[in-house]
Structures are given as C-alpha cells and as structure tokens.
Amino acid sequence: MERPHIARGRPEPPNRSATYGCICVILRLRDGLRTGDVFVPLRRPGHHLYTPEQRAPRRSEYCRLAGKPPSAAEAxxxxxxxxHAALEERTAD
Structure with a gap:
C-alpha cells in the first residue's frame, strides 16, 4: 500500500498516531468533566482526600517512593x- 504523504516527505497525518488519539481522548474527557457532561460519582465528597493530620505521617513514605525530597524548597x-541537566543534554545533541 502506497503512503503518498511519506513519498512527498511529509510527516504521517496525526490522526494515524496512537499518541495523538490518546491526547484527544484525554482532552475530551477533561472538557466533559469541566462542562458536567462526564460525571464521576463519589460515595461522599472528599472521601478520597487525606486531612492534614492524616497526610503528615504519609509524606515521608510517599516522597521516598517517588524519589523526591519531602521539603518543598529541596524539591x-x-x-x-x-x-538544567535536561537542557544541557538537549543542547549537546
């Protein structure tokens, strides 16, 4: 099967890309959540959130697992x- 867009040196159309499709789905879901067209029921509001007292003892374990420092300034x-390392790597190429 001939792919004329490649023969002419053009990139493949974005509608054939899986990444593009995923991005479209995520953006449509975001828009639906904002407008109320998509609704995610909860048993009770905020049931999945920790209070500050519950969050404090879990912070160090979460930061350890995520490989991030617990202090905002350190993070x-x-x-x-x-x-800076990523930018230096990018400019070195």
Missing part, C-alpha cells in the same frame, strides 16, 4: 537541577 532545587 524545587532538585527540579531546577533536573531541568
């Missing part, structure tokens, strides 16, 4: 370092 610094 920001780590994020900056990761960003």
């Amino acid at each position: 920001l610094e780590q994020g900056k370092e990761e960003l």
Whole structure:
C-alpha cells in the first residue's frame, strides 16, 4: 500500500498516531468533566482526600517512593537541577 504523504516527505497525518488519539481522548474527557457532561460519582465528597493530620505521617513514605525530597524548597532545587541537566543534554545533541 502506497503512503503518498511519506513519498512527498511529509510527516504521517496525526490522526494515524496512537499518541495523538490518546491526547484527544484525554482532552475530551477533561472538557466533559469541566462542562458536567462526564460525571464521576463519589460515595461522599472528599472521601478520597487525606486531612492534614492524616497526610503528615504519609509524606515521608510517599516522597521516598517517588524519589523526591519531602521539603518543598529541596524539591524545587532538585527540579531546577533536573531541568538544567535536561537542557544541557538537549543542547549537546
């Protein structure tokens, strides 16, 4: 089967890309949640959220599993370092 868009040196149309399809679904779901066309029932509002007292003892374990520091200042610094490393890697190519 001939694919004329490739023969002419053009990229494949986005509607044939699985990534593009996933993005479309996510965006439509987001829009539906915002407009109320999509509804996710909960047993009671906020039942899935921790109170600050419940969250505090879990923070260190979550941060350990996620590989992130528990302090916001440390997390920001780590994020900056990761960003700079990624930018240097990108410009080196």
